[in-house]
Amino acid sequence: MQIAYILFDNVTLLDLAGIYDPVSRLRTLGFVPDLKWDLCAMDETIMDGYHLAINVDKVAPALSGYDMIIVPGGLGTRSMMRDRQFMQWLRSAAGVRWKVSVCTGSLLLGAAGFLEGRRATTHFEQYDTLQPFCKEVVRERIVEDFDVITAGAVASSLDLGLYLCEKLAGPKAREAVRQRMDYRAEQ
Amino acid sequence: MQIAYILFDNVTLLDLAGIYDPVSRLRTLGFVPDLKWDLCAMDETIMDGYHLAINVDKVAPALSGYDMIIVPGGLGTRSMMRDRQFMQWLRSAAGVRWKVSVCTGSLLLGAAGFLEGRRATTHFEQYDTLQPFCKEVVRERIVEDFDVITAGAVASSLDLGLYLCEKLAGPKAREAVRQRMDYRAEQ
Numbered sequence: 550m551q552i553a554y555i556l557f558d559n560v561t562l563l564d565l566a567g568i569y570d571p572v573s574r575l576r577t578l579g580f581v582p583d584l585k586w587d588l589c590a591m592d593e594t595i596m597d598g599y600h601l602a603i604n605v606d607k608v609a610p611a612l613s614g615y616d617m618i619i620v621p622g623g624l625g626t627r628s629m630m631r632d633r634q635f636m637q638w639l640r641s642a643a644g645v646r647w648k649v650s651v652c653t654g655s656l657l658l659g660a661a662g663f664l665e666g667r668r669a670t671t672h673f674e675q676y677d678t679l680q681p682f683c684k685e686v687v688r689e690r691i692v693e694d695f696d697v698i699t700a701g702a703v704a705s706s707l708d709l710g711l712y713l714c715e716k717l718a719g720p721k722a723r724e725a726v727r728q729r730m731d732y733r734a735e736q
Numbered sequence: 737m738q739i740a741y742i743l744f745d746n747v748t749l750l751d752l753a754g755i756y757d758p759v760s761r762l763r764t765l766g767f768v769p770d771l772k773w774d775l776c777a778m779d780e781t782i783m784d785g786y787h788l789a790i791n792v793d794k795v796a797p798a799l800s801g802y803d804m805i806i807v808p809g810g811l812g813t814r815s816m817m818r819d820r821q822f823m824q825w826l827r828s829a830a831g832v833r834w835k836v837s838v839c840t841g842s843l844l845l846g847a848a849g850f851l852e853g854r855r856a857t858t859h860f861e862q863y864d865t866l867q868p869f870c871k872e873v874v875r876e877r878i879v880e881d882f883d884v885i886t887a888g889a890v891a892s893s894l895d896l897g898l899y900l901c902e903k904l905a906g907p908k909a910r911e912a913v914r915q916r917m918d919y920r921a922e923q
């Protein structure tokens with residue numbers, strides 16, 4: 550099980566951390582011992598929306614070899630949608646089994662063409678922006694449609710992380726991770 | 737209003753991000769326009785518990801000039817408690833108005849002597865470890881006692897972030913940030 554986190558400048562750190570924390574625990578708690586992941590971007594270092602600098606693991610690797618890509622959101626999504634090199638790279642994930650996003654990350658999945666014919670969601674202020682890229686914008690916290698799983702605004706990243714725990718390792722794993730994190734939100 | 741985030745190897749990324757996201761929005765939403773913060777550590781780059789590398793803003797700055805320090809938790813807290821240089825640096829925050837931690841970050845506040853005579857909390861599996869450092873371990877999600885605010889396991893970082901939003905800018909600011917994040921957890 551190999552996951553690629555897709556990073557870029559002006560990403561929202563909590564979009565990443567809210568998924569990455571519960572999903573990574575699948576390995577440390579022993580539910581998915583062979584779980585591996587890479588932080589991937591077009592540059593060696595990316596800055597979040599407040600200039601926090603993260604050094605990534607892999608620069609623009611071919612994404613076709615991964616089982617899942619996870620795309621966080623952030624203000625940077627708007628310029629990335631128009632970045633031909635970035636979009637070309639992202640499209641290398643076309644055959645990946647699961648394409649996942651949180652918040653405005655779905656705009657990047659959309660611009661890559663991955664949402665054609667699919668139901669999807671995004672940040673509650675960006676429903677209209679997402680509309681042209683998908684079959685239907687759904688005003689729910691998490692929307693799964695075949696190979697695409699999208700989620701809402703930043704705090705839904707934790708719900709999405711736990712949703713992925715269940716998908717990858719079942720409901721007992723999800724509950725074990727939730728308890729470990731002491732997460733109490735309704736989904 | 738100047739905040740120092742105290743980072744170290746094997747920190748938990750979501751402990752940081754869950755506070756940093758809502759608190760940073762106080763500036764972008766205009767509630768605390770002069771809000772500033774630095775990511776601080778003993779080295780230029782720190783690794784989270786899964787080898788994600790963050791470049792910090794300041795290496796071991798004197799902490800006495802800040803209005804608030806925020807200490808995330810993580811497995812790294814146990815070795816940091818025994819790291820004389822790190823602890824000496826952390827103690828430079830003795831006179832800082834607010835000393836804040838989430839999860840096992842309270843063990844570092846404790847080892848620095850900041851919890852003497854104070855009520856405090858930590859990760860639910862570490863109550864016994866925290867006990868010797870404070871007057872009383874309180875099994876609540878967020879505990880404030882004079883200059884110290886401590887919180888529970890990793891998911892409580894978001895609750896603590898919103899708690900700090902209210903402390904720094906009032907209940908309307910807190911609610912505006914919560915809505916913007918679409919955070920729905922009870923506290």
